[in-house]
Amino acid sequence: MTRPTIEEQMATLMRGAEFGDEQTRDHMREELRERLIDAERSGDPLRVYCGYDPTAPDIHLGHTVTMRKLRQFQELGHQAIFLIGTFTGLIGDPSDRDAARTRQTMEEVKQNAATYVDQAYRILDPEETEVRYNDEWLADLTFRDVIELASHFTVQQFLAREKFVVRREKGDAIWVHEFLYALMQGYDAVALRTDIQIGGTDQLFNLMAGRKLQTAFDQRPQVCLTFPILVGTDGVLRMSKSTGNYVGVNEPANVKYGKTMSIPDAAMRNWFELLTRWAPERIEGVFDEMEAGKTHPMEAKKRLAWEIVSIFDGDEAADRAAARFERVHQRRKLPAEMPVYALTGPENVVDVIAAADLAPSKSQARRLVQQGAVRLDGERIEDIDTELIIDEEAVLQIGKRRFLRLVSQEE
Numbered sequence: 001m002t003r004p005t006i007e008e009q010m011a012t013l014m015r016g017a018e019f020g021d022e023q024t025r026d027h028m029r030e031e032l033r034e035r036l037i038d039a040e041r042s043g044d045p046l047r048v049y050c051g052y053d054p055t056a057p058d059i060h061l062g063h064t065v066t067m068r069k070l071r072q073f074q075e076l077g078h079q080a081i082f083l084i085g086t087f088t089g090l091i092g093d094p095s096d097r098d099a100a101r102t103r104q105t106m107e108e109v110k111q112n113a114a115t116y117v118d119q120a121y122r123i124l125d126p127e128e129t130e131v132r133y134n135d136e137w138l139a140d141l142t143f144r145d146v147i148e149l150a151s152h153f154t155v156q157q158f159l160a161r162e163k164f165v166v167r168r169e170k171g172d173a174i175w176v177h178e179f180l181y182a183l184m185q186g187y188d189a190v191a192l193r194t195d196i197q198i199g200g201t202d203q204l205f206n207l208m209a210g211r212k213l214q215t216a217f218d219q220r221p222q223v224c225l226t227f228p229i230l231v232g233t234d235g236v237l238r239m240s241k242s243t244g245n246y247v248g249v250n251e252p253a254n255v256k257y258g259k260t261m262s263i264p265d266a267a268m269r270n271w272f273e274l275l276t277r278w279a280p281e282r283i284e285g286v287f288d289e290m291e292a293g294k295t296h297p298m299e300a301k302k303r304l305a306w307e308i309v310s311i312f313d314g315d316e317a318a319d320r321a322a323a324r325f326e327r328v329h330q331r332r333k334l335p336a337e338m339p340v341y342a343l344t345g346p347e348n349v350v351d352v353i354a355a356a357d358l359a360p361s362k363s364q365a366r367r368l369v370q371q372g373a374v375r376l377d378g379e380r381i382e383d384i385d386t387e388l389i390i391d392e393e394a395v396l397q398i399g400k401r402r403f404l405r406l407v408s409q410e411e
Helices: 006-014 022-042 061-075 106-113 116-120 143-150 155-159 162-170 176-192 201-216 253-261 265-275 280-291 297-313 315-330 349-355 362-370
Strands: 047-052 079-084 129-133 196-200 223-227 340-343 374-376 379-381 393-398 402-408
Touching (some): 006 022, 006 061, 047 176, 061 079, 061 223, 143 176, 253 297, 253 315, 253 402, 280 297, 349 362, 349 393, 349 402
Parallel strands (some): 047 079
Antiparallel strands (some): 393 402
16 A cells, blocks of 8 residues: 555644644644654654543543544554553643542542553554553652752743633632643653644643653654544533543443434534544535535434444444434434433432433322333333333333433443
8 A cells, every 4th residue: 555645644634633823733733744754754653642541431432532543643654652641640630620620549540540441442553552651650750850840830821721710710729739730741741752742622731831841851842733622412511421421432332323313413513523534525515415404414413323333333333223223213203312311220210200300309200100101112111119220222201202311331
């Protein structure tokens, strides 16, 4: 196979990148081109990394935006480094937070990180991936080392960050340890001697901190590539396990498909652009068809759901998930968009109805069951002591117009 030209590589690697201003974008574009040219001349692969703090045990679709960019670098012959933030995870990145994160213990971080590598290999090439944990070097820093790192930054630089500005205006606390996060992430670049770092758009400050520290340590500053944030299934907040609006890469195919079908229409472009393997022209074609009334948004969403399942579980699994959705949801004329409730084990039907706010009280929920107004996948439930147990996904219907998608989620 003929190796792509430098300009073809640039088109692939820069696709979707956003920086907030054109000057930064142009600067990073030129630096990336220089690195690619140097690598081609020397035959030495570029060292490209992205870090992931194990704040929860699941990798979700939001993580895969940057992981797929790592995979593109791998396919072009470069060294991808999958960094697990076993030390930065103790602090918690404040970049996307209007309040301080709850701090984790090292035991919690290690437990969450245990399954990260296997999940990452659903996207990355195991044979070409270097897996690292940043407690390898951050845990050994002395207080003198931390003072030296801190001497390269001003308090004003940190306070100018958007989330800190919001918290200052609200009068909320900004903790000193939160300032240390950018220093730690910046030092990751030094320890790994990286050429390129990938992150979300909210991470640009941290990535630039890496450039500053690499310069201080007489290293060539890394190229920073940042990409938009994936919104969750609610269509508003960024995808996150803590807010429950996520799709896990290890979730069953039917669950991935069903959760994708539940996203608001307004979130579809964000998902199409960040999660599919489609060329921009094909994506635009779908939205042009919807705008012209030639394609219904639900049909477009089915294509999106099929594509996402296909990426992680294969075409056959995507076909089965689509057929099941058609059978369970379409033929019963159920709405595509409905709230989702995760069952971590058997739960009483009355408790679920009340917890999901589908009845104003448990007593009212009991009456609905006794009146025969509650169905699970079309089957009437009449016993208030019924325990809901599902394999992957089911639909709970209350009356004619209220629906709840139940998904199985292990604790």
